[in-house]
Amino acid sequence: EMSPPEIAVFQRFVLDSHYKKYRDADAVRDMLDEICDRHDIVTTMYELIFAECRDMPNIQAFLSPEDCAEVLTSNFVNDKNNDIKLYPSRELSQETKIRRMSQEFPQESEPLASEPDREPVTEPEPVPARDSSPGSPMEEQLRRMEEELRRKEEELRRKEEELRQREAESRRREMLRLEERLNQESRQEIEELTAGAENGDPQAQTRLAEHYADGNGVPQDWKKAVRWYRRAAEQGDACGQYRLALCYYNGDGVEPAPKVAAAWFRKAAEQGDSDAQNELGVRFANGDGVRKSWVQAVQWYRQAAEQGNVFGQYNLAWRCYNGQGTEESPEQAAEWFRKAAEQGYADAQNELAIRYANGDGVEQSWEQAVYWYRKAAEQGNSNSQYWLARCYSTGQGVEQDPVQATAWYRRAAEQGFADAQNDLGVQYANGYGVEQDWEQAIYWYRKAAESGNACSQNNLAWLYFNGQGVEQSFEEAVYWFEKAATRGYVDAQNILGVCYANGQGVEQNWEQAVYWYRKAAEQGDRYGQSNLSWCCYNGQGTDRSPEESAVWLERAAGQGDNDAQNVLGIRYANGDGVEQDQERAVYWYRKAAEDGLSCAQYNLSLCYYNGNGVERSLETSAFWLRKAAEQGNSDAQNDLGVCYANGEGVEQDWEQAVYWYRKAAEQGQCVGQRNLSRCFYNGEGVSRSLEESIFWLRKSAEQGYADAQND
DSSP states (O other), X not given: XXXXXXXHHHHHHHHHHXXXXXXXXXXHHHHHHHHHTTOXXXXXXXXXXXXXXXXXXXXXXXXXXXXXXXXXXXXXXXXXXXTOXXXXXXXXXXXXXXXXXXXXXXXXXXXXXXXXXOOXXXXXXXXXXXXXXXXXXXXXXXXXXHHHHHHHHHHHHHHHHHHHHHHHHHHHHHHHHHHHHHHHHHHHHHHHHHHHHHTTOHHHHHHHHHHHHHTSSSOOOHHHHHHHHHHHHHTTOHXXXXXXXXXXXXXXXXXXXXXXXXXXXXXXXXXXXXXXXXXXXXXXXXXXXXXXXXXXXXXXXXXXXXXXXXXXXXXXXXXHHHTSSSOOOHHHHHHHHHHHHHTTOHHHHHHHHHHHHHTSSSOOOHHHHHHHHHHHHTTTOHHHHHHHHHHHHHTSSSOOOHHHHHHHHHHHHTTTOHHHHHXXXXXXXXXXSSOOOHHHHHHHHHHHHHTTOHHHHHHHHHHHHHTSSSOOOHHHHHHHHHHHHHTTOHHHHHHHHHHHHHTSSSOOOHHHXXXXXXXXXXXXXXXXXXXXXXXXXXXXXXXXXXXXXXHHHHHHXXXXXXXXXXXXXXXXXXXXXXXXXXXXXHHHHHHHHHTTOHHHHHHHHHHHHHTSSSOOOHHHHHHHHHHHHHTTOHHHHHHHHHHHHHTSSSOOOHHHHHHHHHHHHHTTOHHHHHHHHHHHHHTSSSOOOXXXXXXXXXXXXXXXXXXXXXO
């Protein structure tokens, strides 16, 4: 399958390697570069003949082109493709027979393929079949080649291992030399510092103390560190005073003494040490070693902040934001957060982002929020990583990108940020920015749930409740619903009440159902309020009280629960638990009807038909009947049929009457079935048919409708 240029190079290689024309392997590699990357056969030949060797003895001298083809076939078939068998090209067979060529051509002749004066060659004599039986010369030759290859490979591995060991030993010695040099320099420095410290140099005393505190060049010794810090501090060295204060505060080398620590912080702070000023502010803020004073805290924070101390700026920002020790000013807070943020303080960057997101002390800007969230997130701030993910998820301040959202959720989740773990679970559950994977969703929900995240506990419970990604288990669902409900998660409180009411995953218990409904209702959950109202009305798990039921209904209705609005309308219409008030009934029916609730639309149509709580209007009644009927409300479909039959609120139209009667009848509405029967009996809006009439009349009668039974 070789092209003519490849054939020429291939035959030249075979001939020249046999006569040792190429004195080193590199020369042959150069010659093969033009084809070895483009043809697997040549690559295989290359590997077989050279076998990673750099000298000529490993070049195989083939007895004939057929020998070469068979050796290549053997290797090529074993390693690459069982459907390939190689044969020497016709041109190569015509050009050479290696046994004869060894006598015809001198060693230094030019490559055969390029000789210009060569006479035509006649068809070669048939070559005897190659002996490939076990023990044949070729088999023995291949065996020796394989042994040589294994020997060379082993030798190469040994040399590589020796090289690695030598390099490792060289690195170790270099490290030892470096360590010795550093130790020598450190010893020299310590000797110089010791001499200076003993001569009363406060800076030398402080630096020497730091060496003892860090164990740098000397064994760590906090007592010696404190001794030298004290000597520097007593000479008025601000750094020594600050370090000594930290020792007293943390109990390093001395007994913890917050008051002594505060005294040394003050001495350093009064000399202008910004770290000490910030620490003294913290002491006043917490009443730690001093009497608590927000005014004093702000005074010291401000002094540190004005010197550019990032912690002082951050702490002062919070005092301005909360109005502690200074006038409340979100604008001043944002400005100090900015100063700290611009110095790279991640917590300040996160807080500044929050201010931009909420427009708190600055003009709202989601772009600026994303900018600062990213700054903090890239430093590993998990809160910013989470909110940056939320921005990518919602497209606020940045182009919506679920993949980026998932990536940032993951970075925060891997730091243990529970909200991010929950939201990463949501990404996997819904296939947002990642391939849907219920196992991963459960993994991250569980991570967050076990750390006490109520939202994840609720989400995990729903997976068990619905059998999504796990075997359905109402018991396990109740376990996690209860975990979330106990932590005040309102959705879990309501659904836990439902589980107790229905006996799902737990023994039925109406008292417990009411307990959890009430918990949810008191937190403003409209479903909990509606469910509690039902229990109060029916006396399930609590004393029957239509009045309390109406109270909870009104709360749910006020939050837009259209079922509660419709039921509350019925209560006002009937004076059940509330004083009868038809106008209030119409008000709540209309609320639910405008929200698309078909039963409320039907009730409102009756009010307009009868003039209850509103001026009578057959047209408006028919309008709401149609709304309900089009949503499949069978009572409305029958009554709309009546309107068309009688021309009430609409133009009389028997065909439309039959249409709506049939709609109601097919849903099993017994009055609609009787009315449709009468249309077939009288031939009104439809061809007269006693059979059809009896069919629908029987349907109605079988449901117990007395008029149909009589007919």
